[in-house]
Amino acid sequence: MTPDDVLAELTALQAGDVPTHGGATMAYVYDSGRADVDELAAAAQASFQWTNALDPTAFPSVARIENDLVGVAAALLGGGPGTVGTLTSGGTESCLLAVLAARERWRAAGGPGRARLLLPVTAHAAFRKAAHLFDLEVVDVPVDPVSCRADPAAVRTALDDRCALVVISAPSYPHGVLDPVGEIAGLAAAAGAGCHVDACIGGWVLPFLDDVPEPFDLSVPGVTSLSVDLHKYGYAPKGVSVLLTADPELRQAHWFATAGWPGYPVVNPTLAGTRPAGPMAAAWAVHRLLGAPGYRQLARDTRAATLALAAGAGALAGLRVVGTPVTTLVALAQDGPDGVDVLNLADEMTARGWLLQPQPPFAQSGGDLPATLHLTVTGATAGRVDALLADLADAARDAAALPRPVADPELVAAAAGIDPAALTVAEVDGLLELAGVGGGRLPERMAPVHALVAALPRPVAERLLAGVLDLVYRPAAVPR
Template sequence: MNSPEDVLAQLRQLRAGDLPTHGGRTLAYVYDSGLSEVDSLGAAAHALASSANGLDPTAFPSLLRMENDLVAEASALLGDVTGVVGSVTSGGTESCLLAVLAARDAHPPAASPSIVLPTTAHAAFHKAAHLFGLRRIDVPVDPVTFRADPAAMAAAIDDSTVLVVASAPSYAHGVLDPVPEIAAAALERGVRMHVDACIGGWVLPYFARLGADVPPFDFRVPGVTSISVDLHKYAYCPKGTSVLLHASAELRRTHYFASAGWPGYTMLNTTIQSTRSGGPLAAAWAVVRHLGPDGYLTLASAAREATARIRSGIAELPGLRVLGDPVSTLIAFTGDDGFDLFTVADEMKARGWYVQPQFAFESSPVNLHLTVTAANHGSEKEFLTDLAASVDAARAAGPVTVDPAVAEFVAALDPATLTSEQFAGLLAAAGLASGTGLPDRMAPINALLATAPAPLRERLLLEFLGALYTPS
């Protein structure tokens, strides 16, 4: 048996190879308030409730109370409209899944139910359509602003539509869809309307209080029937907690599940999960109670200032431009043809920053994505200095080229029939023969993936993921 001290030492050693989750240098995946007491409070609250089980609220009434408190806080922030109810979930994807499920199961039987999405909607809705057997009606967005087109969205609604979706903001570009116009079209057709505010739901209302011009997107907009907002994003709670709000209990009911048709207890679920640790819920409850509206206003102010400074600095760097008109804390920027953006990402990582590459899609070119948090406040100048140096290094390095033979090999692959041997050959050609790790420089790999159509890229990355999740 290993001692607790030895096990924790091994864990610390394993964690040493991860991206940093604090300090504002990882501009994706993590949301850092910069307040050490928030982390310690969340960890302590998590430990106090981790053994409690959210499966049965009558057995653990503390969890019921905390969930209702968090739903009430989210509701007050997103319109403060009478009758709103909600559920705490494991994250934004589960919240979006449940919104789709509730809409599907409330709709009169249709031969082929569908959901109407702007092409910038989060891929969680693709997953929901896949899991629940719905057709996706993907509606192109404005090619310059990347905002959903209300007229095109309205035209896509038909008798099979069970849900219409808009983003506040969209992840890829950080822009806010025209929610009132889209919601009005959904309301006219008697169709549910979901606002994916997983990113912006806890920060945009505070931006508005700080004087920002934030167009309406919450329950005050007629026709909005559900909203998702993640607490582990700009509520700065430990992962993973999100809230799915519905405008009424009647709208929420159809994502609940019950089964009495077996000899055990009657299974009752408010979310996709059955057993749920009380840890994440208690941690979120504690952090939200601790920070309160004043604390969140301060954090929102810091994140807003940091975002504005970084955006302005990017616009001043030769060869870079911000995509769309981001209204929240997300920035996507692209570059001219004089350098490779994937190389810029590698250069930034070498300087201690992680920025997220995004592949080209429709009118959106290859770009780098930033998730700015309160922890970035004060380090904007350092970030921009390193970004300028990274662009210079990328210019000096020249374009990243893909071996023509490798590109030809990739072009010949069929994602539907890709064999293990073909995948192994591709890994070898890409310099990943072991299939168990990534090189320090990702630009050549990303350049190769960029040549692949989306279905093939999905299959290749799934195969690679499977190789990663194989014990050695």
């Protein structure tokens, strides 16, 4: 094939994707709305695409890029003289490494038994993955059911000498609210536990705003590490995040070195061996282009648009804004028993070309959290708030006329008796067929599927979710 034909094929493949640009996809992607940012990022990425950040002594350019970006992040986010950091592949990897470092430190200090990870239930799912991978026990801490912020009293009750790390969010992904960082970091420090601030999504916005209600960064006593993603509001392409640690010893605790094989000596600061340098170079270039003034302008414009969006959406009949959004995220919930079902609303918005992310209802002790619609506002959406609100009003009217999505009671009853661990892949395929997602093809209306996921016992739901992915990733027939 010719290169042009190959590229045409790739472009054709993308026709079925949600748009990465234009601001209508309000999850997964972060569009500054500035073509110069995208062009520079692409050029920088291309010039580093063959570089291997595995070895910064062979590629000193990579060390320079990493040191520059970590230095900028530390200066922006309250770092002190001992602050160091590592570039990772994304938010999840930053969170994983923060947990690993805390566990290692806790073990080195002689922590008894199996380490515990305290998670307000709104902490990102990446921390559950970390506990799974690194063998920590998750202690779920309920959040305040109205403000959706982590509850210091509940954290105090759950803290004990097995707690290696407490996680707080600045802000939380599901609702965009800021946890009480000062209070909880103080409690963690008093108990001898580490405290990680997950600022993956807010850390490149909050420092540029004037209306942040309280300090949230490494300057807060008790905070031991902080994550911030450059591939979110740093407007870099996918694959780059920063993990800051308050002291160099803690950073070493997530590094890995071995001379125990006959190959090259290995020192890995992150989970990967070979590390792509393209996203790092792109983040560096975008930072050089925008600088603090450019980021400040983007953050302020996007924040103003978010406030207008929240005010407009909250004024629509049957909808309310959850908690107090502090950055550029908004969560909408049904207002009152006769309000608009937000799972139906998500489907109606999809039909109008917007991707708003449905989040199912969540049961927790102390008061359940409602189903919500998550909206991530980026630079590109900022100029389209009026159009978004008009579509939202229209979609809310149509959603209100739809039947409320309910899980099929027979399926739920049947699921109650299932041992998810005993199900084979073929049996899961069969169950998914019954649930309307046979063959891994998602139905046009997802509300009933989300309602079902929420109604199933969590282990069964998790087995079925994995089953959907299993169906999506079936290898193509080998071309002859």
